[in-house]
Amino acid sequence: MSSKTIETSATPPPVATNTPDAPIVETLSSKSSCDTPMTEKLIDLGEIQDISILNEDGEVNAALDPNLPKVELLKIHRAMVLTRKLDRRMLNMQRQGEMGTFAPGLGQEATQIGQIYPLQKNDWFSPSYRSFGAQLWRGWPIDQLLLLWDGFFEGFAPPEGVNDLPFSIVVGSHVPLATGIAMGMRNRNDESFVLVNFGDGAFSQGIIAESMNFAVVYKSPIVFVVENNGYAISTKSECQAGIAELARRGPGFGIPSVRVDGNDILAMIVASQRAADHARSGKGPFLIEAVTYRMSLHTTADDPKVYRNDDEVEAWEAKCPIARFETYLKKKNLLDDAAIERIESECEQEVLDAREVFRKKAIAKPREVFDYMYENLPPELQEQQADYFAKLDRKGVE
Amino acid sequence: MPQKTMVEALNLALDQSMAADDRVCVMGQDIAINGGVFRVTKGLLEKYGETRVIDTPLAENGIIGTAVGMAIYGLNPVVEIQFSGFTMQAFDQIEQNMARIRNRSRGRYRASMVIRTPYGGGIRAVEHHSESREAYWAHTPGLKVVIPSGPRNARALLNAAIQDPDPVVFYEPKAVYRAFREDVPDEPETMTIGKANIVREGEDITLIAYGAMMRPVLEAAEDLVDIHHVNVEVIDLLSIKPMDTETLVESVTKTGRCVIVHEGPRTCGIAAEIIARLNEKAFEYLIAPVKRITGYDIHFPFFQVEQHYLPDPDTIIEAVKETMAYE
Ligand SMILES: Cc1ncc(C[n+]2csc(CCOP(=O)(O)OP(=O)(O)O)c2C)c(N)n1
Ligand SMILES: [Mg+2]
Numbered sequence: 001m002s003s004k005t006i007e008t009s010a011t012p013p014p015v016a017t018n019t020p021d022a023p024i025v026e027t028l029s030s031k032s033s034c035d036t037p038m039t040e041k042l043i044d045l046g047e048i049q050d051i052s053i054l055n056e057d058g059e060v061n062a063a064l065d066p067n068l069p070k071v072e073l074l075k076i077h078r079a080m081v082l083t084r085k086l087d088r089r090m091l092n093m094q095r096q097g098e099m100g101t102f103a104p105g106l107g108q109e110a111t112q113i114g115q116i117y118p119l120q121k122n123d124w125f126s127p128s129y130r131s132f133g134a135q136l137w138r139g140w141p142i143d144q145l146l147l148l149w150d151g152f153f154e155g156f157a158p159p160e161g162v163n164d165l166p167f168s169i170v171v172g173s174h175v176p177l178a179t180g181i182a183m184g185m186r187n188r189n190d191e192s193f194v195l196v197n198f199g200d201g202a203f204s205q206g207i208i209a210e211s212m213n214f215a216v217v218y219k220s221p222i223v224f225v226v227e228n229n230g231y232a233i234s235t236k237s238e239c240q241a242g243i244a245e246l247a248r249r250g251p252g253f254g255i256p257s258v259r260v261d262g263n264d265i266l267a268m269i270v271a272s273q274r275a276a277d278h279a280r281s282g283k284g285p286f287l288i289e290a291v292t293y294r295m296s297l298h299t300t301a302d303d304p305k306v307y308r309n310d311d312e313v314e315a316w317e318a319k320c321p322i323a324r325f326e327t328y329l330k331k332k333n334l335l336d337d338a339a340i341e342r343i344e345s346e347c348e349q350e351v352l353d354a355r356e357v358f359r360k361k362a363i364a365k366p367r368e369v370f371d372y373m374y375e376n377l378p379p380e381l382q383e384q385q386a387d388y389f390a391k392l393d394r395k396g397v398e
Numbered sequence: 399m400p401q402k403t404m405v406e407a408l409n410l411a412l413d414q415s416m417a418a419d420d421r422v423c424v425m426g427q428d429i430a431i432n433g434g435v436f437r438v439t440k441g442l443l444e445k446y447g448e449t450r451v452i453d454t455p456l457a458e459n460g461i462i463g464t465a466v467g468m469a470i471y472g473l474n475p476v477v478e479i480q481f482s483g484f485t486m487q488a489f490d491q492i493e494q495n496m497a498r499i500r501n502r503s504r505g506r507y508r509a510s511m512v513i514r515t516p517y518g519g520g521i522r523a524v525e526h527h528s529e530s531r532e533a534y535w536a537h538t539p540g541l542k543v544v545i546p547s548g549p550r551n552a553r554a555l556l557n558a559a560i561q562d563p564d565p566v567v568f569y570e571p572k573a574v575y576r577a578f579r580e581d582v583p584d585e586p587e588t589m590t591i592g593k594a595n596i597v598r599e600g601e602d603i604t605l606i607a608y609g610a611m612m613r614p615v616l617e618a619a620e621d622l623v624d625i626h627h628v629n630v631e632v633i634d635l636l637s638i639k640p641m642d643t644e645t646l647v648e649s650v651t652k653t654g655r656c657v658i659v660h661e662g663p664r665t666c667g668i669a670a671e672i673i674a675r676l677n678e679k680a681f682e683y684l685i686a687p688v689k690r691i692t693g694y695d696i697h698f699p700f701f702q703v704e705q706h707y708l709p710d711p712d713t714i715i716e717a718v719k720e721t722m723a724y725e
Contacts, residue, residue, distance in 0.1 A: 100522055100701060129524075151522065151701035169526050170484065171456060204455035205487070232456050234432035240455050307431045366703040373696050384664065384694045391713055392706060 002061065006048045006245050006259065045251045051271055052261040056319050058327020066270050070334055076117065076265060077329060080109040080322050082347040083133030086142060087296075089351045090149060094300045102149040103130045107263070107295030108229060110321030113137060114260075114268020115225045115290065118276035119195055126178035126196040127167040130227070130294075134197070138162050142354030147361060153368070172198055172205030175224070179211040182220035182285070193221035193279035200240055201232020203249070212253045212285065221279035223272070224255075224287045227262065229294040234307035250287035262290030263321040266328075293319070366397055399581035404574050407549035407582045408438045408514070411556035412476065414586050416446050419474065422560060425452035426461060426478030435480055436516060436575055458487035462513065466495045469509045469565075476560055482517035482569060483526035489534075496565045497540030509565045514556070516572035517545075518610045518661055519708050522701040529698055530609075530662035535567040536639040536671070542591055543638040545569040547612035549580040551595070551636060554587040562591060571610035594642035596649070600631035603655040603718055606646065606672060608635035611659045611709060618714035626715070628722055638668055646672060647679045654685035655724075657717045659709050664692040686724035689717045 053064045068076075087106050093099035105112065112133030119125060125138055132145050139162045148155025156166040168174030178196035185192055198208060203226050215222050226246050230237055238244065250257025256278065260271040268290060275286035293316040297304055304313075329335040370377060370385045377385065392398075402410065415422045423446075424439055430453040433440030443451040454461050458479055465475040479485050485492065492513070500508045519528035535543045542564060546552035552570070559566035597612070598619060607615040612634055622628040631649050635641065650656050656676065658669040669690035676688055691709045699707050 101524060151524075153700040156525075169524055170487070173487075201456035204457040204460070206457065206459055207487075232427070233435065234428045235453055235456070239453055301435070306433070364702040366699075366706045369696055369699045369703060369707065370694070380665075381695055384696075388694060388706070394712065394716075395706070397706060 002050075002052055004050045006050055006248065046256075048245065048247050048251065048257050048259055050245075050247075050259040051267045052264055053266040053270065054264045054324055054328055056324055058324045058331065060266065060328055064266075064270065066266060066273070068269070073329060073332075073334060076113055076269075077322075077325060077335070078343055078347065079113045079133065079137055080265065080325065081343055082136060082350060083109045083112060084322060085344070085347040085351045086132065086136070086145070089348075089355065090146070091296070091300065093146075093355070098150070099146070100149055100151045101299050101301050103299045104296035105130045105133060107316065107321070108227060108292050109133055110265040110268050110325070111225075111227050111229075111262035111290040111292045114262075114265050115195060115197060115223075115272050115288065117269050118273045120192070121161070122163065122190075122192040123276075124163040124165075124178070124181050124192065124194040126165040126174045126181070126194065128171065128174065128198050128202065128227075129167050129169055130199070131167060131197060135164065135167070138164055140164070141357075142351060143357035143361060146355065146358040150358075150362060152362065152364070154365070168198075171202035172208050174198075175202075175205075175208050175211040176214070179215045179220060179222055182215060182222035182279075183218045186218055186220045191221075191280055193223060193276060195223050195225065195276075197225040197227055199232060200226060200228040200230070200237045200246060201235060202226075203246055204232075204240055209253075212249075212255060212287070215285035216254045219282070219284035221282070222285045223275040223279055224250075224285060225272075226287070226289050227292060228289055229262075229292045231294050231298065231308075233298045233302065234304075245289065247287060247289035255285045255287050257287040257289065259289045259291065262292030263319045263324070265321060265325050292321075366392060399583050401579040402549045402553075402582040403576045403579055404546070404549045404552045404570070405436055405438050405576060407553040407580075408556055408570065409440060409442075410582065411553045411560070412439060412442060413445070415476075415557060415560045416442065416450060418586075420450070421472065421474040422476060423450040423452060423468070423473055424476045424478065425454055425465060427454055427456055427480050429453060429478050434478055436572065438514070438570075439478065458484050459489075459491050462488040462496060463491035465511050466491060466499060466509050469511045470499065470507045474510055474560065476512045476514060479513060479515040481523075481527050482515040482531060483529045485513065485515055485531075485567075492535070492541070492567075493538055497538050500564065501540065508563055510563045512556070512559045512562075512566045512568050514568045514570060516575070517569045518571050518573055519698055519704050520573035520610065522704075525698075525700065528701075528704065530569075530660065530693065532567075532569055532638050533662055533667050536668065537666070540565070542566045542640065543569070544591055544636060545571065545609040545638060546636065547571065547609055547634050548574065548578070550582050550587070551589065551634075553582055554589040555591070555636065557586060557588040558591050561588065566591070569609065573610040574613070577613070589636075592637045592640040592642055594645045595634045595636055596631065596645065597634050598630065598632040600629040600653070602629040602631075602653060603657065603721060604631045604633060604646070604649040604653045605657050605659070605714070605718070606633045606635060607659040608638065608668075609661075611661055614709060614711045615659050615714060618711040618718070621711065621715055622718055626719065628718060630718065635668075641671070641675070643675050643679065646676065650676055650680045650688075651683045654683050655721045656684075656688045657714065657721055658688065658690045659692070659714055660690075661693045661708055663695045664690065665695050667692050686721045689721050691717050
């Protein structure tokens, strides 16, 4: 429960150059100008805050507590519970053959809900594949997410009125799109911002570096969230990068950054709110590193026993983001065991109801595969489509 | 002889190549401790250690680019790209360096290396995990492109690719990975890159395919022979580039009819190239227009409908019957 500082250079505690007010790009470039005297000196890369507000026992640092109103706290709690219920149910459905391969998000509920919390309807979100908690918050119907993970293309389409991109499977590939949207906002003096998330593994993709650089060069309103969940499939974060704190990469680009306990919903909200304010007020991009842990499988095709031991997983179980938030809410007299049980069964029911809707909608539509290739299907493709339809007719497929 | 799946046969090729030549090293995402997501590199870390079995950061362009550097330095990297869909991230280093370093250095340096990567549909995967884009690499000057169809030729072809002095793109039909077992001898086998294999001899019509499509083609061939009394000749291309034009031309010169099958998109696909070569070298022997059964020019559909996208035995039989009926 602290807000400690990671030093990014060997200098004595430096004056932060990456505070929201400092013109980052100018500062750095002026320091590297070539008319400097012939001396050796240190370049100050600023400092990065590491934020934790709610500890594993549900104790809170009162000075840092955002003191959210009761309704908000309960809404957040419910979203986290719903995310977990859906996650568990999908795993169950997958194991019973009713769902394709999917990527469980167990343990990352606070990271998900915390990052999405400050977004308004007009803001944009470019998610990766382990983001369905945030997608639910944004208004994606559960049945649609089920369709998507069960191999129905229509599940990918963002619902009307939701400014989200279809989530990204090719890691990192969705990040420049987010930066581009933010550049568009900057062009149009739009006061919205863009949120984009990606994993510790994805952060090794060159395109993310390019996207961060564009964002800062064009001072665009975008918040980058790197969800450092310890692994990229079997690859531990320490084999992925030479630094433990991925937030350190922000200042290198001139992007202010914070590192957050990603299993601490209050810290996540504080950081995300700060990042959103920064982006909205025209100060350019912001980077959040959410430190969390992938409690479950990489995907349902993965066997983590090959590369990690149970002790490690158990140690993280004690850091459960939902349990500690519930302790906090109980201490505030906002929840008791009975209420938790009721919320859990309501969320479970919501998922089960959605599963029924999904089952009704889960009808393959093989005739649609050409429909969204072009605005107008070129004649040569119409010919291929006719061939394909003839094949379906021969097979007696609707 | 031991019976092996393609995964096991590939593992054997890697193991024996690494044992025989300490310049051979494998690198890629999740290949060391995890043994690769398809387990092709399983057990290699324990045998050869982390300097030769290298888990990399999640960066395909970085993997290929650094492998080219290692090859210039004299090593022989065998890179795994987890799914061929992600070779697109490395288009830059494949096209700009891997394919060109020999020519650019006027022969001083070479990129003797292999990119192994699973391709193709049929495993109920999410988007980007089912593509067949071999035509991209065949279109890139400086590369060789090979695609095995079964455990035994996979092992021999991988050995050949590793020994080749030039960069080889080695596409692995993931639908075949564990589909069946075959006798694979313990003693190392290799084969010539650029040679096709006549899997079945016949007089009436030539069926050409490669990789995962060999299975529906052979299934169709069986019915064509048994039920429809068409004596088909079946050719497994094995090497997309260089292509064994001679064998193809010889066969079509004999049969006068030809059907080509691949799952990649149609336009500028491998079938188009084969047809052009037949046109150049066997035109006067053709009795019927050469037909191609291919994927469509659309993105590979989500898995609920993928079976309709992929060429199947019935469609192949139809095409053969139509081609046979042409006078
Ligand atoms: C460009 C690319 N390469 C490889 C993959 C295969 N792959 C899927 S997820 C994954 C690991 C991603 O790890 P990370 O970015 O940390 O996200 P996490 O899965 O932990 O949420 C890999 C290698 C991919 N989807 N995209
Ligand atoms: Mg990760």
